[in-house]
Amino acid sequence: MSAPKVGIYPGTFDPITNGHLDIIKRGLRLVDRLVIGVATNPSKDPLFTLEERVAMVAREAGPLAEAAGVDFEVVQFNELLMHFAERVGADIIIRGLRAVADFEYEFQMTGMNYQINPNIETVFLMADPKYQTIASRLVKEVARYDGKISSFVPSRVAEAVVKRVAESRADR
Template structure:
């Protein structure tokens, strides 16, 4: 019997978007277990607390993993990605790419990660064209100005974002 293939899908997920969910679903096809690593990343000035984001990701992703028959876990982390990958026993890092700007950043990150541990592969999944323009940062900005974010995030997430921003037109 071959060893279990463990992958991680790291991110801030503030909030989780339909684009994240698309990459998550597609990443499930590549592994026996997928660990979603929710990063602290205070430099991004998150709208949701770490605990809220972990809960949100678990709620939105767990049913998809269960339907796919893939073992699943959501873990918060505040450490070097490669250390986190080693700690959870991952051999694959799943990343989504939307545009050239993503590629440039991910290219540098992957090169650095390879220098740290060449046994952990990074797999890039191109964003579905429907989701290429979705970014958590933009979802929050649209919501802050009272825009409709229903097409960008799951229904429950949209409600949570709207509740957080409490938009009041001037």
């Protein structure tokens, strides 16, 4: 019997979108255990705290993992992706691609990651066409201008985003 295949899907997930969930659902078919790594990235000016993002990802992605019968964990990390991958015993890194611009960035990252550890493969999943334009950054921008975001994120996430945007306005 071979060792379980462990995959990681890293990101900031601020907030988690329907596109992220699509990649998670499809990535679950590739592994026996999926670790979703929620990264600290202060340069992205997060709307939600790291702890809030971890909880949000666990709440939204957990039922997908349960339905797929795949072991699942959400873990925060603040280190090189490859060090995180090694720490959790990952065999593959799952990345979603939306457009050519994503590919260029991911191509560079994959090259660097391969030099750090050539034993961990990166697998790219193309976003479902209906999710290709969704980006967390744009979801937040639409919400800040009172646009409707319910088709981009799960309903509980939409509520949390709208509430947080309203709170940030009140703090000004």
